[in-house]
Amino acid sequence: MFTVRSVVLDEVAVSRVLRRMAYEIAERAGPNVYLVGIQxxxxxxxxxxxxxxxxxxxxxxxxxxxxxxxxxxxDDLYLGQPKQELGRTDLPESVDGQTVVLVDDVLYTGRTVRAAMDVLLDYGRARAIHLAVMVDRGNRELPIQPDFVGVRVPTGPNESVRVMLQERGETDQVVLREKVG
Structure with a gap:
């Protein structure tokens, strides 16, 4: 159980950060970039x-x-974790020879990104894979660093960051949460 400690980005700031990140990606990766979001x-x-x-x-x-x-x-699929609902990979075009930007909401240990790169590699050989994240929490367990960052929010062991989005029926915002109990 978590309680909200502070609002890191409100609705206006989320929109501004996304726009800035999109322009940075276009400038550095080119107009034909392949944006691939992690579900x-x-x-x-x-x-x-x-x-x-x-x-x-x-x-x-x-x-x-x-x-x-x-x-x-x-990498924790068979370690007694609760069963995850299987989602869908949707890559309408080949990744072969493409500049791909993996997009995620929060970067923490790096394990999710490692898994996403494994998925991409099973679908082909991208020319380059870059990483864009809305929030970088730090505290990496794997040597993975983002190329595009919305905001950096250093967190402690009892904290988490949640990116809330209107697509999930929430108001756009990023909140810092603290574990209770």
Whole structure:
């Protein structure tokens, strides 16, 4: 059980941060970037960034959009964890030779991103894979670093960060939560 300790980003700030990240991605990765969201929060964020870039599209290209489900690639799948609901990987175009930007809502240990890269590698050989996250919590357990960051929120062992999105029926915001009990 968690209690909200503070609001890190409100609705206006979430929109501003997503727009900035989308423009940074387009500038560094090119207009034809393949945005691939990690289900579910990352997929929603990738879709929003694709919409931003398509609206302000470079006439030479527009971003492509996909999503990956990491359920079967988790390194704790058989460690007695509660069974995860199987999601859907949707990569409408090949990743071969593409510049892919993996998108997630929160980066913490790096294990989710490692699993997402394994999914991508099973689908082909991307030219490059970059990482974009709305929130970087620090405290990595694997050598994974983001290329694009919305906000950095260092957290302690009893804290967590939640990205709340309208796609899930919530008001857009990022909150810092503290474990109770």
């Amino acid at each position: 579910t929060g990352g997929a929603h964020l990738a879709a929003r960034m694709a919409k931003i870039l398509a609206h302000d599209a470079d006439p030479h290209g527009k971003p492509r959009l996909g999503a990956v489900d990491i359920t079967l690639y988790r």
